[in-house]
Amino acid sequence: MEEDDLAKAFDAMSFFRPPIVRSAGAILDRALFSKTFPISAARITNLKKISEYRTKLAKSRELLRLERITNVQPDPNPALAPKGTKCLLLSPEVKSEEPNTWSAILKEAVEKEEVKVVPYDLKLEYSYWTYHDIMTSILPDEAQEEIPVGFAIVGHVAHLNLRDEYLQYKNLIAEVLMDKNPGIRTVVNKIDDVGTHSEFRTFDYEVLAGPDDMDVEISEGDCIFRFNYSKVYWNTRLQTEHKRLVDSFSRGEVVCDVMAGVGPFAIPAGKKGVFVWANDLNPDSYEAMVDAIKRNKVQPFVRPHCEDGHTFIRSAADTVLSLASTGENTASIPAKPYRPKYWTGPPPQPTIITIPSTISHFVMNLPATAIDFLGSFNGLYAGHEDLFAEDQGRKLPMVHVHCFSTKSDDNIAECHDICQRITEKLGYEVHPRIGQGRNANTEHWEKLALQEGEVLVREVRDVAPKKRMFCASFRVPRELAKTDESKTLAYVAWAFVVSRIHFSVHLPETSGY
Numbered sequence: 001m002e003e004d005d006l007a008k009a010f011d012a013m014s015f016f017r018p019p020i021v022r023s024a025g026a027i028l029d030r031a032l033f034s035k036t037f038p039i040s041a042a043r044i045t046n047l048k049k050i051s052e053y054r055t056k057l058a059k060s061r062e063l064l065r066l067e068r069i070t071n072v073q074p075d076p077n078p079a080l081a082p083k084g085t086k087c088l089l090l091s092p093e094v095k096s097e098e099p100n101t102w103s104a105i106l107k108e109a110v111e112k113e114e115v116k117v118v119p120y121d122l123k124l125e126y127s128y129w130t131y132h133d134i135m136t137s138i139l140p141d142e143a144q145e146e147i148p149v150g151f152a153i154v155g156h157v158a159h160l161n162l163r164d165e166y167l168q169y170k171n172l173i174a175e176v177l178m179d180k181n182p183g184i185r186t187v188v189n190k191i192d193d194v195g196t197h198s199e200f201r202t203f204d205y206e207v208l209a210g211p212d213d214m215d216v217e218i219s220e221g222d223c224i225f226r227f228n229y230s231k232v233y234w235n236t237r238l239q240t241e242h243k244r245l246v247d248s249f250s251r252g253e254v255v256c257d258v259m260a261g262v263g264p265f266a267i268p269a270g271k272k273g274v275f276v277w278a279n280d281l282n283p284d285s286y287e288a289m290v291d292a293i294k295r296n297k298v299q300p301f302v303r304p305h306c307e308d309g310h311t312f313i314r315s316a317a318d319t320v321l322s323l324a325s326t327g328e329n330t331a332s333i334p335a336k337p338y339r340p341k342y343w344t345g346p347p348p349q350p351t352i353i354t355i356p357s358t359i360s361h362f363v364m365n366l367p368a369t370a371i372d373f374l375g376s377f378n379g380l381y382a383g384h385e386d387l388f389a390e391d392q393g394r395k396l397p398m399v400h401v402h403c404f405s406t407k408s409d410d411n412i413a414e415c416h417d418i419c420q421r422i423t424e425k426l427g428y429e430v431h432p433r434i435g436q437g438r439n440a441n442t443e444h445w446e447k448l449a450l451q452e453g454e455v456l457v458r459e460v461r462d463v464a465p466k467k468r469m470f471c472a473s474f475r476v477p478r479e480l481a482k483t484d485e486s487k488t489l490a491y492v493a494w495a496f497v498v499s500r501i502h503f504s505v506h507l508p509e510t511s512g513y
């Protein structure tokens, strides 16, 4: 857009403003938002010339350019409109009574009697204005600076987290939000911090508009999930993290999702042919995950569990290992029902896939406390060390543990903080991966070739002004997988004492963090 074009667009924006209706706190009266703007229109006498004049008047920049309003309208004259006469809406600068405001193009068209410039009343109603327009018009001056715009949409539910100063307008905000987002039927406001309500990371809420119906259906990662949003954890903002980890798993691997929720890692992973041992302690999450497994037809790949993550880490490793001994280490994938019309051969056979005997990845997304679960990896494969002997070509599992830390520009202090916490809980000293870019591509763990004790700390998202969520990935150390727990407990106690006396980490000058 040219500079004066921009200026014109800006003028039009400031000309077409909704009426000021300072009724915050009161009932939303939609009728008060109707406003008539006296502008002009070019009546086109010959219908066939509409498109020609539309182009010409656009060129002379006299055509009205207003979002969501088409500039070809029925003629304002009630006698002509039914006959199909059309007009082109003009910019507010073009006045029907003042030919000196017309361009040469317009003047010439009028002289040729192909166009007549007539007054036009453009009526804009409540339905025209955006959420932001309406809130600007309703809220008092002191509340204009940060009009609430951020909310999560989970199915038909809009989830607000209003700041205290906006609570007095909460019902108005909710009503307008619902009016302006046709897919939203219920608006709720969070009334405490996630996690304070329950260990299952659910939240207390208040319904601001619509029915108290929290049964939602959502789609993520090409999968459908149905759950009650008040009973289970769901966060739309984790979509990228879910996809990132799922993309990094390979078909045919075994993944253990220790805190799986309703399955946003597990179900899409299953859909891509990854075997998933998926667990959540919350019975409602477990139920929703069972439903999602059926709904998305991933039964051969995803096995749901409902137990404490501390014990699940070990029981999952043991179960996967014992499958071969009981002959249950295969999955049967039904053949696709489609067959060519004249097929006379035998029905297509299911595909049988062998499930590996060891787990390739553990996912632990419970950022507030997941690091505390790391002790369970001690002795994970004690007595089965030969499984990971050099000649077996098998790697110890990767652990992807989510956690919170502080926020900084380079994440260096945070990487060390996270590694120190992992060291303490694991009973094995780990350190940040050196020379790794802050947000390294993790699609191929093999290519990253993490060394034993190296941790790749990846930023996930900011959760508060001073708090960031991370995902720390590392391979279970060989020593640790075979260590018996009594030795580890002694190490943890020793590490704890040492960390209280002195703990310092030096970052090599070449660090790429």
Ligand SMILES: C[S@@+](CC[C@H](N)C(=O)[O-])C[C@H]1O[C@@H](n2cnc3c(N)ncnc32)[C@H](O)[C@@H]1O
Pocket (backbone or CB within 6 Å): 199, 200, 201, 232, 233, 234, 235, 238, 258, 259, 260, 261, 262, 263, 264, 265, 279, 280, 281, 282, 285, 307, 308, 309, 310, 365, 366, 367
């Ligand atoms: C932050 S949510 C993450 C859920 C899911 N992975 C996701 O990405 O949406 C953490 C989950 O851990 C579950 N949880 C809490 N304590 C647990 C425990 N001791 N063992 C297993 N799961 C637990 C909660 O019920 C919740 O579903």
